Every structure is written in C-alpha cells, then in structure tokens.
Amino acid sequence: MVHWSAEEKQLIAGVWGKVSVEECGAEALARLLIVYPWTQRFFSNFGNLSSPTAIIGNPKVRAHGKKVLTSFGDAIKNLDNLKGTYSKLSELHCDKLHVDPENFRLLGDILIIVLAAHFTKDFTPACQATWQKLVGVVAHALAHKYH
C-alpha cells in the first residue's frame, strides 16, 4: 500500500480543489491525442481528429476527458485503496479496450504539464513531485489487473 504524508495529501487536495475537472480533463486528453498521435487509435469513433484544432474542439474528446478526470477524482478520494478503486477499470482497459498501460503513464505526465501551465509558479517542485507520485500510482493501479 502506498503511504501518503500529510503534506502530500495537502498538496494533492490543494491543487484538486482549484481544478476544473471538465476543462482540465478535456485539455489533458486533447494533448494526449496531439502529442502522441498513435493514441488516436483508441478513439476511432470520435469523429474529426485530423488536426490539433479539430481535436481541441471535438465535443467527444471534451466529454471523454471530463470522464477520465472525474475518475481521477475518485482516486484522490480513495488514496488508501487505489487498486480496489480501479479494479474494474483495469479489467476494462485490458480486456475490452486493449490499451497498453504505457499510455497511462503518458497521460499522467501530460496531466502534470496541464496543471503546470494552469497554476504556473504555484505548481512548485514539491507539488510536482507529489503529483508525479500520484499519477504513477494511478497508472500502476490501472495496470494491476492486466493479464
């Protein structure tokens, strides 16, 4: 089980409290599809993904981004049981969606960059370190049920 110090929990809650899940989620997912274009293959029914502008404006990307980040919020509420929280989603991503878990790591890193651009200097090194740890354990929990 992952241990979270009081300071880490504070740094997570502090940032999360100020995040717009819809905006941030949409931004993160759009960037994943733009920066790592091979990830578009998982979203072939999303319509127009032909350019960064198309991706950013795509309503399905926005909606799914919100869904992904809302789920991230569940992780934050259940820091002491991430594997349990993500058990079903892990199975889904493996058995139905066939997503390489490496992509969870990529999305996590992108989320950090989105937060950095949003919070600018308030996204301190300590803040980044805590969030890198968080995205790492979330990615690990999502990969846990792979077989």
Add this chain to the structure above:
Amino acid sequence: MLTAEDKKLIQQVWGKLGGAEEEVGAEALWRMFCSYPPTKTYFPHFDLSQGSDQIRGHGKKVACALGNAIKNLDNLSQALSELSNLHAYNLRWGRGGCSGGANPRFALQFLAQCLQVVLATRLGKDYTPEVHSAVDKFMSAVASVLAEKYR
C-alpha cells in the same frame, strides 16, 4: 521528425525565456531530483541541496547545450556530438564523479518531463498543445542523439 513548424515553435518558445535559460536549466534539474529521487544517483559528487552552486552550474551547462541544439535543429547529431561522447563515457562507465551504469533514454526522459513542466509554469497558456508537442519531439530527439554513442 521535427517539421518546419515544430522547429519554429521550439525556437520561439526558447526565445520567450528572455535570458532566464540558466535558471530554467537549474530548476529542471532540481525538479528532476525532487520528483525522481533515483536520478540523484547520477550525481553522487554533487551538493544536491536546493539552490546549490553545483545544481546551478550544471543547470547552466544543460541550458547552454539545449540552446545550442535549438540553434542547430537541422543538424542535432553534429551539434550534440561532443555531449554525446561525454555522456556515453561518463554516464555509462562512470567518470568525473558520476557513478555510471545509467541508461540514457531512461534518465533523460525524466529531465525532459521536468523541463516541460518548467516551461509550462513560465509560459502558462502560451504553452499550447502545439508547442508541447514540438518540445516533446525535440527532447526525444536530443535523448536519441545523446544515446547514440552508448553502444
């Protein structure tokens, strides 16, 4: 492969730092040590406390090297050739205080992430998805070149 547009965006973004390149280099290193403590093992000979002269000095070197690479995006292999040799020897075998045994791709991806974070904190919304993509490709290319001489 860096497109013409990527190259333009990279040069623009570096240009926006307005003389703060050395600070950016040092901050990227500091963030890397904070977020990825195992990377400290590459610098056993350094004072790794916040703001140390050695972190600032090395950050300045990193920034200069990146700045030079950015001026020579059409020939990264040549521009980074010396550094490639240096990292290949020092990081692989351990020399100049460095402990050696490093996997260059692995190590540099953490620095790349931290550099992106520093740039994003400084540029805010100007760190657009297109810029993000171009810088990501650039840092990937830098890591590849630096790893060329490893084996």
